[in-house]
Amino acid sequence: MAASSSRERTMDGGTPSGGQALFYLGVLIVFLAASSAPTPLYPLYQQVWGFSSTLLTLIFAVYMFALLLTLLVSGSLSDQRGRKPVIALAVALEALSMGVFLLADGPGWLLAGRILQGVATGIATSALAAAMLDSHARHGPLMTSVGPLYGMAFGALFSGLLVGYAPAPLRLVFALLLGALLLQLAWLPRMRETAMPPPGQRLSLRPRVQVPTAVRAALLRVVPVSIAAWALGGFSLSLGPSLIAEVIGLHSPAMGGLLAFLLPFVGGSSVLVLRHQATRLALLVGGWGLAAGMALMLVGVHQHAAWLLLVGTTVAGTGFGAGFMGVIRTITPLAAASERSALMAALYVICYLSASVPALIAGAATQRVGLETTTYAYGSVVIGLAVLALVGVLGDGRRRAVACPDG
Template sequence: MREGQEFRWRDPLVFHAATLGAFFVAASAPTPLYRIYQETLALSPVFVTLVFAVYAVALLKALLVAGSLSDHLGRRPVIAGALALEALAMGLFLLVDQGAGWLVVARIVQGLATGTAAASLGAALVDVDRARGQVVNAVAPLAGMALGALGTAALIQYGPWPLHLVYGVLLLVFAGLALAIWRIPETGMLRPGALASLRPRMAVPPRIRRPLALVTPINLANWTLGGFYLSLVPSVVAAATGSRAPLTGGAVVTALMVAGAVSVLVRRMAAPRTNLTFGVLATAFGVVTVVAGIHAASVPVLILGTLVTGAGFGASFL
């Protein structure tokens, strides 16, 4: 049994799926802590939104600049570098109680690490198994964010050192993964031009410009929704319901991500137009239900609305 388990974890598909999930566990780990940061560091909601925004901008820059780097240096070195950078970000989070500036720096470093990892791990998953790799690439971020929000909330509520424990655990996880990656077979083919690949290039083929223009508003709305949940929802839930238990806000965020992951799995064979139609309608109805839950100060209605919203979010994401 032990040998079988070791072999399984050395399977590139399993290892890369778990590693991608770990990055998104860490991405949502600060979410249940934002309300505590607001209270202990006297942060405004605008500052919390800024913290999420700098993470998103850093992630986008990493995707644009380092997105194809693993095609030239190999998957393993780039993934190892992203893991080391993520471990550094976890160390920076441990300093946040000394000043809000550390939170901004930590999120920037985390965004760079996550963007680099998402590109290289996504490519590695498709290298190993194109069909299963694409499904894992869609499910792992949502499942990871669900686990990160709920796990952090549980550690805050029941564990010691609420501002530090989750980051200490994740630092050890990423340090271990950075060492373990060298036991995983390389999946990519190396080619010259690493420095040239760092120059951002964007091109939209003429045949997909109209579809892209049509889905862009949906993408913007979905990721605005995701940003709202991952930054401000725990504070909104606490203010609306009076429940200050970290697990309450964490459960609402987790409901969005779990519903999204399930939606991806259930609807992965549906036509793109069908998924977009379902996604837009479900998200709109879900958001109305969430607003009703906030006004009624009802956690069950909030979670129900979030589940419907998450199903739409996942379908649109797919």
């Protein structure tokens, strides 16, 4: 997604700046904050409209599916049409989705709002990342890594606080997000265009998803940690508040928001802390963090102890950020530059499916065996995947040591 040398100058002859990169970072944070804002509201929606946990997880999952499908076909759209027009389209669609949530009076509205939100975020994701990379070559990659995680974290936290302590709990957070999006849309024309598509270029929306042959063995070895991380993320953002309410016994939207806040916030912070460390260390921290954190969370559920559940989420969050960073660092150097876009699309397919499909299965399972039993089974799978990833990383380390006994 990095801009080519032909795009390094802006269309008006100006030079991209750190301030411009920060603006685009702010837009990305608002998008991801909006994505997690409904999380603390889910139990309240269920209480008011009386729908099942299966439908709740479907409302969560359709966002992921819509985002994934849109990202696959629009990933190169800003390369073909410019950053600003594509970002403007995405912001307008996101603002429209906030309007749908404001008007919602039943689960059908929530499904429509989440689908529209997924399309908007799918369009925005690659365009905003490319705009940040264009605008600040040094800090752009870090912004694109931590921005989404911090956006999801603070969106869930502030939504939980507003739902718990402010008026109009089903509306206020969306009104504030709508206001922020409209302000950003009004400010966007002040930014300088950093992509200059060739004249007469034909629009192509052909999906490109491919794992190059040279990458497959490495991806197979480390992908369990990514699946575990995103599966835990999907569970936390969909059923986490219900877990706090039904199993722990705390009927507080603020607590549900705190649980959804900790995982991405600690994940983003672990990326910042470990960004200069070796890839193998990041993968080890990822595997151990997810396994140990999930185990602590299950003990917290068994003991009905909120503090232990939050501690486990914090430990798992460390594994989430470190593990995902380690996976990206492992596979991207093995692909040629011309293959990396398709490779990252393939990785995101794995991540979004890992977040949505298991959450849907868990939502259906709660109808049969209950939320607590479902949590034990789900957590066991996450721990198993994390351990499998650790076996792969440790085994690779031993193979390298045998191959280079003097190193």
